[in-house]
Amino acid sequence: xxxxxxxxxxxxxxxxxxxxxxxWRHDPKIELWICWWVMVSFYQLFGIVFVLMTRxxxxxxxxxxxxxxxxxxxxxxxxxxxxxxxxxxxxxxTASSNxxxxxxxxxxxxxxxxxxxYIAIYSxxxxxxxxxxxxxxxxxxxxPDRDPRLLAWLYDAGFLTFVGTMGVFLxxxxxxxIAILIDKNxxxxxxxxxxxxxxxxxxxxxxxxxxxxxxxxxxxGSIAFWVDTGVFVVYTTAFIVxxxxxxxxxxxxxxxxxxxx
Amino acid sequence: MxxxxxxxxxxxxxxxxxxxxxxxxxxxxxxxxFVLFECLIFASYFIIYMLYRMADPELFLRSQEHxxxxxxxxNTLIMLTSSWLMARCVQAAREKKFEIxxxxxxxxxxxxxxxxxxKVTEWSMKLREGLxxxxxxxxxxxxxxxxxxxxxxxxxxxxxxxxxxxxxxPERRSQEIVETGATYWHMVDFLWVxxxxxxxxxx
Numbered sequence: 001x002x003x004x005x006x007x008x009x010x011x012x013x014x015x016x017x018x019x020x021x022x023x024w025r026h027d028p029k030i031e032l033w034i035c036w037w038v039m040v041s042f043y044q045l046f047g048i049v050f051v052l053m054t055r056x057x058x059x060x061x062x063x064x065x066x067x068x069x070x071x072x073x074x075x076x077x078x079x080x081x082x083x084x085x086x087x088x089x090x091x092x093x094t095a096s097s098n099x100x101x102x103x104x105x106x107x108x109x110x111x112x113x114x115x116x117x118y119i120a121i122y123s124x125x126x127x128x129x130x131x132x133x134x135x136x137x138x139x140x141x142x143x144p145d146r147d148p149r150l151l152a153w154l155y156d157a158g159f160l161t162f163v164g165t166m167g168v169f170l171x172x173x174x175x176x177x178i179a180i181l182i183d184k185n186x187x188x189x190x191x192x193x194x195x196x197x198x199x200x201x202x203x204x205x206x207x208x209x210x211x212x213x214x215x216x217x218x219x220x221g222s223i224a225f226w227v228d229t230g231v232f233v234v235y236t237t238a239f240i241v242x243x244x245x246x247x248x249x250x251x252x253x254x255x256x257x258x259x260x261x
Numbered sequence: 262m263x264x265x266x267x268x269x270x271x272x273x274x275x276x277x278x279x280x281x282x283x284x285x286x287x288x289x290x291x292x293x294x295f296v297l298f299e300c301l302i303f304a305s306y307f308i309i310y311m312l313y314r315m316a317d318p319e320l321f322l323r324s325q326e327h328x329x330x331x332x333x334x335x336n337t338l339i340m341l342t343s344s345w346l347m348a349r350c351v352q353a354a355r356e357k358k359f360e361i362x363x364x365x366x367x368x369x370x371x372x373x374x375x376x377x378x379x380k381v382t383e384w385s386m387k388l389r390e391g392l393x394x395x396x397x398x399x400x401x402x403x404x405x406x407x408x409x410x411x412x413x414x415x416x417x418x419x420x421x422x423x424x425x426x427x428x429x430x431p432e433r434r435s436q437e438i439v440e441t442g443a444t445y446w447h448m449v450d451f452l453w454v455x456x457x458x459x460x461x462x463x464x
Contacts, residue, residue, distance in 0.1 A: 194295035198302060201412060208394065208405070215313075217401055222309050231302060 032103065032247045038096035040240060045090055053083030056137065057229075059159050059220040063213040066148035069155045073144045080141035084134040091131060098122045100243055101176065107250070107257065108183035114175055121172035129169065133162035163219040164210050166228075170203040185256045188242055199235040202228040287351075288440030296448045299413075303452055306409075307459060310402045317398065322464065324399035327392055332383045333461035336376055337454065343372030344450040347443045354428065354439045362439065363428040369446065370421045373414055380411055406456050413449050420445045 012022050023030055050057040055076050064072070073080070098119045105115035136158035140151050177196030180188045208217035209224045216223040249257045286293050314321045350365035384404070387393075394404045424442035427433045 189291060190289060191291035191294040194291060195298065197295070197416060198298060201409065204409065204412060205405075208401070211395055212401070215398060215401060216309055217405065223306060223405070227302065227305050227309075230305075234298075 028252065029247055029250060032100065032250065035096040035100040035103070036240075036244055036247055038093050039100060039243070042090065042093040042097060043236065043240070045086065045093075049083040049087055053079045053086075054137070055079060056133070056159075056162065058225060059163060061214075061220055062156070062159065062209075062218050064155075066152045069152045070144065070148050072155070073140045073151055077141050077144055080137055084138045087130065087134050091126065094126050094130075095123070100247075101239070104187055104243060104246055105176070105179045107185060107246070108179055108187050109185045110179045110183055114179040118172050118175045118179075121168070121175065125165075125168045125172065128161050128165035130162070132165075133158045136161065159219050160210065163206055163225065166203040166206045170200050173200040173203070185254075187246055187257055192238055192242055195235060195238060198231050202231050288437055288442075288444045292441045292444045296444060299448060299452075303455070306406060307455065310406070310459060313398050313402065320397060321399045324397055324403075325461070325464075327387070327390065328403070328461055329383065329386070330461060332379060333457055336379055336383075337457050339372050339376045339379065340450045340453045343369045343376070344447055346372065347446045350424075351440055351443045354434075354436055359428050359431075359434065363425055366421050366425050366428065366442075370418060370425075373418060373421070377411055377414055380407060403460055406460060410449070410452055410456055413452065417446055417449050 012019060023033070027033070060072055101122075102115040102119045105118060106112060108114070136154050140146070140154035140158065144151070173196050177193050177200070180193035180196070181190065205228055206219075206224050209219040209221070212218045212221070212224075215221055218224060245260060246257065248260055251258055346365045346369045350362045350369065353359075353362035353365060384407075387400075387403075392400055394400060420442045424439055427435055427438045
């Protein structure tokens with residue numbers, strides 16, 4: 001690492017490509033920056049696919065009859081297939097997000113068990129929270145002329161697994177929160193530790209969507225979807241910014257992280 | 262304050278000195294940021310509740326009559342008492358009466374347990390009457406708002422336990438932690454008063 005740090009002091013060339021080449025060869029934080037940029041790119045792609053292409057967010061109504069559900073699959077046929085095709089291709093990018101968050105916990109003064117637990121939980125969470133929904137809705141979109149009862153089943157299963165399985169994220173958020181609050185290396189500010197409470201409580205708030213078909217607590221409801229999504233966006237934006245700040249502050253030591261210069 | 266201040270670890274003391282907003286508010290400024298964000302989230306719940314209520318005021322009034330005002334008042338009194346005890350704890354800690362402060366937190370915690378027990382009793386009474394979560398729109402909000410509040414109370418138990426843990430040892434004592442715990446608990450109290458006013462009292 002000392003050689004790498006010494007390399008870091010070499011003059012950086014001007015020009016965009018020259019700077020990238022220099023970082024690639026000499027920047028000791030290159031792996032962390034790659035993880036951070038892949039995480040940011042994944043969230044951008046996730047937003048484009050789920051909001052603009054597949055029209056899964058905001059979710060359509062859970063109380064539609066079979067004819068309307070068939071119509072929805074037919075209307076979004078191409079978007080669902082292409083959009084989820086992209087998601088299946090890039091789903092592995094979530095590993096970068098888990099890696100950099102796991103790294104943040106390894107940089108804290110807490111047991112390694114926190115990072116390992118978080119990575120394990122969040123790696124599993126992507127299956128019900130994202131991939132199952134993608135598979136079920138893609139299967140529905142593949143043959144819109146299928147029996148309407150089957151399409152309605154795929155529609156319910158797809159949206160329930162997408163919105164209703166947030167509980168699997170709960171323990172992961174709790175693990176990160178505890179790590180932040182007991183950490184002595186000041187990797188994250190304590191307000192972000194407390195913000196984790198808001199995020200983990202949203203996992204409880206979506207639970208009623210398993211029994212409600214209309215209103216504020218249905219899977220497209222003002223509370224179960226809109227308020228929760230608002231909290232999730234604030235939380236995600238906060239941790240993306242704070243992880244970038246962590247990479248800038250990283251000194252590869254094991255004591256408190258220095259403040260940004 | 263010399264003794265407890267000296268007992269704060271150097272890491273903690275350094276953090277406090279650098280933290281923006283420290284000294285401007287009681288306890289950690291970070292906790293205040295959390296309280297403000299939580300109040301924003303609850304404000305959105307209350308606005309949505311009011312919109313549903315405005316859409317069908319008759320249903321909400323009829324359903325509200327099934328709630329026990331006595332239990333609601335009892336819960337409010339318990340919560341206000343717990344908040345008062347927590348305020349006394351902060352005062353006692355400031356006066357370096359740590360034994361008394363510790364006792365006040367335990368009493369606050371006891372009030373919290375009584376609050377949750379009463380709330381569970383009330384829920385089970387309603388369920389026995391056949392008034393469940395999916396009965397109608399009023400009961401969606403009744404169970405949701407009181408339920409999410411009870412979750413905050415349960416998190417508050419952990420916060421209060423941390424305060425007791427801090428107070429019990431001279432090495433760990435920190436006025437900031439006591440005030441931070443009190444800030445959280447007062448938020449829980451404040452949210453209950455809002456829920457009580459909107460769900461039980463407002464006609």
